[in-house]
Amino acid sequence: xxxxxxxxxxxxxxxxxxxxxxxxxxxxxxxxxxxxxxxxxxxxxxxxxxxxxxxxxxxxxxxxxxxxxxxxxxxxxxxxxxxxxxxxxxxxxxxxxxxxxxxxxxxxxxxxxxxxxxxxxxxxxxxxxxxxxxxxxxxxxxxxxxxxxxxxxxxxxxxxxxxxxxxxxxxxxxxxxxxxxxxxxxxxxxxxxxxxxxxxxxxxxxxxxxxxxxxxxxxxxxxxxxxxxxxxxxxxxxxxxxxxxxxxxxxxxxxxxxxxxxxxxxxxxxxxxxxxxxxxxxxxxxxxxxxxxxxxxxxxxxxxxxxxxxxxxxxxxxxxxxxxxxxxxxxxxxxxxxxxxxxxxxxxxxxxxxxxxxxxxxxxxx
Amino acid sequence: xxxxxxxxxxxxxxxxxxxxxxxxxxxxxxxxxxxxxxxxxxxxxxxxxxxxxxxxxxxxxxxxxxxxxxxxxxxxxxxxxxxxxxxxxxxxxxxxxxxxxxxxxxxxxxxxxxxxxxxxxxxxxxxxxxxxxxxxxxxxxxxxxxxxxxxxxxxxxxxxxxxxxxxxxxxxxxxxxxxxxxxxxxxxxxxxxxxxxxxxxxxxxxxxxxxxxxxxxxxxxxxxxxxx
Numbered sequence: 001x002x003x004x005x006x007x008x009x010x011x012x013x014x015x016x017x018x019x020x021x022x023x024x025x026x027x028x029x030x031x032x033x034x035x036x037x038x039x040x041x042x043x044x045x046x047x048x049x050x051x052x053x054x055x056x057x058x059x060x061x062x063x064x065x066x067x068x069x070x071x072x073x074x075x076x077x078x079x080x081x082x083x084x085x086x087x088x089x090x091x092x093x094x095x096x097x098x099x100x101x102x103x104x105x106x107x108x109x110x111x112x113x114x115x116x117x118x119x120x121x122x123x124x125x126x127x128x129x130x131x132x133x134x135x136x137x138x139x140x141x142x143x144x145x146x147x148x149x150x151x152x153x154x155x156x157x158x159x160x161x162x163x164x165x166x167x168x169x170x171x172x173x174x175x176x177x178x179x180x181x182x183x184x185x186x187x188x189x190x191x192x193x194x195x196x197x198x199x200x201x202x203x204x205x206x207x208x209x210x211x212x213x214x215x216x217x218x219x220x221x222x223x224x225x226x227x228x229x230x231x232x233x234x235x236x237x238x239x240x241x242x243x244x245x246x247x248x249x250x251x252x253x254x255x256x257x258x259x260x261x262x263x264x265x266x267x268x269x270x271x272x273x274x275x276x277x278x279x280x281x282x283x284x285x286x287x288x289x290x291x292x293x294x295x296x297x298x299x300x301x302x303x304x305x306x307x308x309x310x311x312x313x314x315x316x317x318x319x320x321x322x323x324x325x326x327x328x329x330x331x332x333x334x335x336x337x338x339x340x341x342x343x344x345x346x347x348x349x350x351x352x353x354x355x356x357x358x359x360x361x362x363x364x365x366x
Numbered sequence: 367x368x369x370x371x372x373x374x375x376x377x378x379x380x381x382x383x384x385x386x387x388x389x390x391x392x393x394x395x396x397x398x399x400x401x402x403x404x405x406x407x408x409x410x411x412x413x414x415x416x417x418x419x420x421x422x423x424x425x426x427x428x429x430x431x432x433x434x435x436x437x438x439x440x441x442x443x444x445x446x447x448x449x450x451x452x453x454x455x456x457x458x459x460x461x462x463x464x465x466x467x468x469x470x471x472x473x474x475x476x477x478x479x480x481x482x483x484x485x486x487x488x489x490x491x492x493x494x495x496x497x498x499x500x501x502x503x504x505x506x507x508x509x510x511x512x513x514x515x516x517x518x519x520x521x522x523x524x525x526x527x528x529x530x531x532x533x534x535x536x537x538x539x540x541x542x543x544x545x546x547x548x549x550x551x552x553x554x555x556x557x558x559x560x561x562x563x564x565x566x567x568x569x570x571x572x573x574x575x576x577x578x579x580x581x582x583x584x585x586x587x588x589x590x591x592x593x594x
Binding site: 265266268269270271272273274275276277278279358359360363364 | 413417420422423442443446447448449450451455457461463474475478479523535
């Protein structure tokens with residue numbers, strides 16, 4: 001019984017630690033780069049804009065692993081507010097395309113998406129700074145000194161102060177017109193299915209486009225420190241899991257070996273009565289397997305219970321879980337199999353001991 | 367009468383820091399269906415001799431032939447099979463498995479050979495319980511039984527596979543006089559009813575007196591071999 005509890009606890013810790021670290025990494029990555037493009041294609045020329053982008057977009061869309069593609073026309077500008085000049089970035093997008101990357105619709109806490117060429121969305125921090133409301137006018141001055149008047153159609157909160165205070169979201173056409181871009185754009189923004197393979201996908205795009213006038217960046221290049229932190233975390237989690245499994249094997253093996261000593265009389269007498277060595281030893285491997293089966297199954301249940309319990313009790317002040325749980329079924333199955341295999345394997349030592357046990361020694365000792 | 371066990375020039379030497387020879391050139395033969403006692407002082411080598419006859423131990427040299435089969439060349443598994451089918455053991459300590467009831471213990475030698483019990487073998491077990499006078503306790507856990515009842519259960523276990531030979535090492539060593547007498551009567555009854563060959567090692571002369579032949583061992587050698 002004790003041994004089953006031991007395996008259950010070990011497997012539950014393995015599942016808890018493994019899934020928690022994994023979820024933590026994914027949450028971190030998701031919150032860092034989830035609502036932003038993972039690959040950005042921009043101009044490498046002095047002009048800073050790209051023409052014939054429709055061809056590039058259609059070629060990129062053909063590549064595997066690509067989730068969404070959006071084009072943007074972006075430039076800096078400023079808002080004159082009384083005596084102050086507030087620097088801003090006007091970002092021109094097709095709303096639906098931008099939404100698929102930045103999740104703007106869900107971030108809109110007041111108002112509605114921009115529809116006409118005159119409408120724009122501004123962030124929460126900028127709104128508080130300017131003290132404006134829906135329908136108010138927003139006077140923007142371009143670097144060339146051109147004054148443009150927009151109508152505010154809504155306010156967003158993307159959760160990043162630097163974005164909330166500087167991005168003014170407008171129609172692609174609007175941005176192209178006010179900055180005199182014509183039909184050109186400043187960037188093609190791409191999200192991918194496997195964010196950790198963004199560098200590979202970026203290389204693939206580079207190969208397909210084969211264009212010296214463009215520059216391709218991916219999030220991994222720009223977040224090397226985060227990545228090395230995640231890798232460190234993953235390695236420590238792996239070491240913890242290996243240590244846990246090693247302790248389980250040693251613990252089960254010792255307990256079963258003690259069982260052989262305790263049961264040596266019974267094994268001896270069974271051998272005297274004609275039980276074959278293999279049959280006697282299989283009992284211990286079978287016991288290890290059975291103990292592992294029950295222990296590992298209990299461990300999976302306990303581990304998931306711990307994980308959900310942890311998630312329910314660790315929330316931010318507004319009640320949102322700090323870590324988003326990602327339940328990896330493959331990992332659970334692997335942990336369960338490891339528990340089962342380790343326990344069965346741990347039965348081999350006592351099984352070997354029982355083979356060596358001679359009935360005459362047991363009988364002679366009384 | 368044909369011999370069921372034959373020992374030819376059997377020596378047994380225990381090797382260690384100092385080699386100790388416990389049996390010296392033993393030549394013995396036991397007739398099928400006979401009832402025999404081996405007596406001797408403690409340390410005379412009688413139990414070693416019994417273990418060699420029961421194939422639990424191997425002689426250093428010499429030959430052990432059981433039911434016409436030379437055991438010297440047999441591997442551990444074949445010996446285990448031979449023991450299961452041909453020999454029943456009763457020891458001074460009953461060695462019943464404490465986790466099981468009396469009848470479950472009795473059925474173990476049968477279950478070693480067959481994976482499941484049959485109606486016939488249950489009947490056989492019941493018959494043995496009846497004969498040994500312990501029917502009332504057949505479903506009791508062995509830990510709840512008296513010493514005499516446990517030893518009788520051990521005898522039933524030794525007989526369940528209808529062995530040709532029953533080897534008993536001090537079977538009455540832990541029993542009082544009355545129970546000892548009962549066990550002797552039972553042995554005799556089994557011997558006559560089933561034709562089982564009995565070889566009993568004992569230091570109790572009263573038990574030895576009840577057999578047909580008494581072999582006395584002194585310092586690993588046969589000192590006397592008296593056929594009554």
